[in-house]
Amino acid sequence: MIPDYEQIWATLPFPAFVLNTDNQMRHANSAAEQLVKLSAKHLQTRSVSSLFGENSVIADTVAQARAKSGSLMQYNVDVGLNDMDPITCNVHVGPLDADADSLLLLIQPTGVAQKMSRSITHMAAARSVVAMSAMLAHELRNPLAGISGAAQLLAMNANEEDRELTELIEAETRRIGNLIDRVEHFGDDRPTTLAAVNIHDVLDRAVRAASAGFASHIAFSVAYDPSLPDAAGDADQLLQVFQNIIKNAAEAIDGTHGKIKLRTSYNSGVKFAVGGNRTQNVPLQIEITDNGKGIPDALIAEVFDPFVTSKSNGSGLGLPLVSKIISGHGGLVECDSAPGRTTFTIRLPLWRSQMER
Numbered sequence: 001m002i003p004d005y006e007q008i009w010a011t012l013p014f015p016a017f018v019l020n021t022d023n024q025m026r027h028a029n030s031a032a033e034q035l036v037k038l039s040a041k042h043l044q045t046r047s048v049s050s051l052f053g054e055n056s057v058i059a060d061t062v063a064q065a066r067a068k069s070g071s072l073m074q075y076n077v078d079v080g081l082n083d084m085d086p087i088t089c090n091v092h093v094g095p096l097d098a099d100a101d102s103l104l105l106l107i108q109p110t111g112v113a114q115k116m117s118r119s120i121t122h123m124a125a126a127r128s129v130v131a132m133s134a135m136l137a138h139e140l141r142n143p144l145a146g147i148s149g150a151a152q153l154l155a156m157n158a159n160e161e162d163r164e165l166t167e168l169i170e171a172e173t174r175r176i177g178n179l180i181d182r183v184e185h186f187g188d189d190r191p192t193t194l195a196a197v198n199i200h201d202v203l204d205r206a207v208r209a210a211s212a213g214f215a216s217h218i219a220f221s222v223a224y225d226p227s228l229p230d231a232a233g234d235a236d237q238l239l240q241v242f243q244n245i246i247k248n249a250a251e252a253i254d255g256t257h258g259k260i261k262l263r264t265s266y267n268s269g270v271k272f273a274v275g276g277n278r279t280q281n282v283p284l285q286i287e288i289t290d291n292g293k294g295i296p297d298a299l300i301a302e303v304f305d306p307f308v309t310s311k312s313n314g315s316g317l318g319l320p321l322v323s324k325i326i327s328g329h330g331g332l333v334e335c336d337s338a339p340g341r342t343t344f345t346i347r348l349p350l351w352r353s354q355m356e357r
Contacts, residue, residue: 017105018096023048023062026102034267035107036081048105052081058091058105065093065103079107140180148173192328196230196351197238199286203262206242215250215260223263230351231284237325241333244318245288245344252292252342263287267347280330282347289344295337303335 009016015032017025025043033039036051043051052058057077065072071094080086089107096102148170155166207220231238249260268283295303304323326333331348 014109015107017043017048019048019062019103019105021101023059023066023103025051030268032107034265037265052079058107061091061093062103062105065095069095071095076110140176144173144176144180192234192237192325194232194234194329194351197233197235199228199231199238199264199284199348200224202235202238203242203264203286206239206246207262209243210246210250214247215258217256218250218253218258218260221259221261223261225264225266228264228266228284231329231348232351233329233348237328241322241325241346242286242288244322248318249288249290249292249342249344252294253290254293257291259291261287261289263289280349282331282349284348284350286346286348287343288346290342291340292342294339294342295335300335300337304333 009027009029012029012031015035016029017032018027020026024045024047025040028036028040028043032043036043038046048062049056049059056079057074058079061072061074071092074091077089077091078086079089079091087109089109092104092106092108094104096104151166151169151173155163155170158166203222203224207222210218211220246260250258253259263286265285265287266283267285268281304319323333326346326348329348331346333347334345336343336345
């Protein structure tokens, strides 16, 4: 790499590879390392075919560009490798010199901006519930208490048949009261107290609790990045987030072959605007993937919206609460789903001590 361009190369936001005459990787930028989960040094022993597949669109595009000594562009190509979900990308291949000995392979994911926009919309929806919840809780509790009290008075002089109805009224008022408690939880609008949090410790606590209870029939596996730095967060709130997502995953799995995988990684290239000219860097990435039935297409875009649920007995408040908590941490949460594979991705900021700020 020419020294004058090293900084530009390192800061390119999209994965970029330089290929030699044998279509082997000569150079890869940091975004490329994040995409393929390999260091630039290890990539130097790999070819395009071995990395993306001999019959892949990328290998075919590289071959065509090599044969024509020109540039080619492929739009909306599904790129997949290792065990990650395929991602839709635009692929550019072009010569770096007049003899076309070296080729530049540039991969531009097309879905990142849409997912970021969707996540920010979900945060706005969660904030709307915060504004609504305090009013709802106050306005509903008093008449609900009156209904419950009246049912108790009626039960004192009721016959057996009528007593069953009053018991039903009391049971339903308790159920509504519990729902109000959950809605009221959104009304806690105090800023999150952040501290250094070891994400792996919190994930392990969530898995241990789930394995001992509602997810005892699930096989868990982990793929942790051992060098992952501390997150800026509240450990108890993050535990609530992970337990909620794991519980949803366990409930989506039918039969006895359920699997949930937890993966952590560091992705320095993810930022989003937080107002004015400020941006928030959220490099810590946590993925929770299950092999359940998936989320219906009609719901996937609204899965973090309040009261949206596919469960017959669900309240539709669990995932909005997840979105609210992660928003309070200055992070993002996303969901991708297809039959047999659903992944929730959480991105969090790094912990920085007061001395570093």
